[in-house]
Amino acid sequence: MKIEDRIKELLDEIRPMLQADGGDIEFISFDSSTGIVKVKLVGTCGGCPYAQYTIKMGVERYIKEKIPEVKEVDAV
Numbered sequence: 001m002k003i004e005d006r007i008k009e010l011l012d013e014i015r016p017m018l019q020a021d022g023g024d025i026e027f028i029s030f031d032s033s034t035g036i037v038k039v040k041l042v043g044t045c046g047g048c049p050y051a052q053y054t055i056k057m058g059v060e061r062y063i064k065e066k067i068p069e070v071k072e073v074d075a076v
Contacts, residue, residue, distance in 0.1 A: 060073035
């Protein structure tokens with residue numbers, strides 16, 4: 001399975017928690033040379049003052065645990 005597909009599966013696991021607060025997350029890209037995943041928070045999560053915390057302490061931590069090739073998750 002490609003890394004992008006594994007990332008999307010993990011985002012699908014996270015998605016219900018974000019949707020419960022009126023938001024969502026979209027996969028944008030994965031750069032295998034840098035290990036950086038780009039995602040976009042949408043809905044109420046997109047403008048939330050805690051969006052960066054959600055990305056770094058939630059999404060990034062979870063994905064890095066499961067996929068060691070991922071070094072960072074950034075919101076665009």
